[in-house]
Amino acid sequence: MVTGAEHSKPTVRASLTSGDGDTVATFECESPSGEWLANGDVSRKDQGLVISRLEVRPGARAAGGVTGGMVQKVPVGQILRHVRAELGPDAGPTTTLPDIELAQRIREGGRVSLDDELLRAVAHRYWLYTGPGQPPGAVKRLAADFNRPEETIRTWVARARREGWLGPSVKGRAGAEPGPKLRHEFEIGFR
Known part of the structure; x- marks a missing residue:
């Protein structure tokens, strides 16, 4: 599933994994400007979902190498929300539940x-x-x-x-x- 990107939001792609380890998904994320690309793993730990591996590299429109500013722009919260939505069977925009x-x-x-x-x-x-x-x-x-x-x-x-x-x-x-x-x-x- 792809979410994203008017001109202000990065595009996030996530793939769920079914391995035996803690890793539950892998992701790719691209800045809207093409300045940077990020990919990594999301794992389930005691405190919930965390990014357990993150790689950032310059995008096609980057002037040089990876900078601290690029790393700060990686939308960690958006990535985790995206993966959480992919993991749950009830991930739709439900605000109320049927009366049980x-x-x-x-x-x-x-x-x-x-x-x-x-x-x-x-x-x-x-x-x-x-x-x-x-x-x-x-x-x-x-x-x-x-x-x-x-x-x-x-x-x-x-x-x-x-x-x-x-x-x-x-x-x-x-x-x-x-x-x-x-x-x-x-x-x-x-x-």
């Missing part, structure tokens, strides 16, 4: 058990709501989905992380990679 029986039951009130069914639903929705192209306010939308206070939702998201449904958080940034349990659900298909 669990969400209806929880909205009716009363205490609920933080079992795997609930943690899976919270993790999946949180992952979708913080995905590429989604507006801010994932916790607020989850609170509306489940008719619970935002603080309760934050507790549920934290518990989903601890239980392996979501990957670890990155300080100061909303969102998460799927944890091992959620990735397993993607592989076998949600039931």
Whole structure:
């Protein structure tokens, strides 16, 4: 898949890999001006997706070799968002999810058990709501989905992380990679 490039955004191409290692994708990225080209690998680490290998070389319109300015222009965040969108089966611009029986039951009130069914639903929705192209306010939308206070939702998201449904958080940034349990659900298909 190719995303890109009016005149201000670099073009990113990513190919998913199915190797046994941590590498989940390879990418190529080109500046709109043709000044530089970048390629590398994206891996899944404890903190989520990271660029584990990055090569930058002068493009066809470069005046000389690789400069610090060229390296700074490589859109690391855009590359990671692109790969994240490619990895997820629900990568479309979904902002709401169909009502499921669990969400209806929880909205009716009363205490609920933080079992795997609930943690899976919270993790999946949180992952979708913080995905590429989604507006801010994932916790607020989850609170509306489940008719619970935002603080309760934050507790549920934290518990989903601890239980392996979501990957670890990155300080100061909303969102998460799927944890091992959620990735397993993607592989076998949600039931």
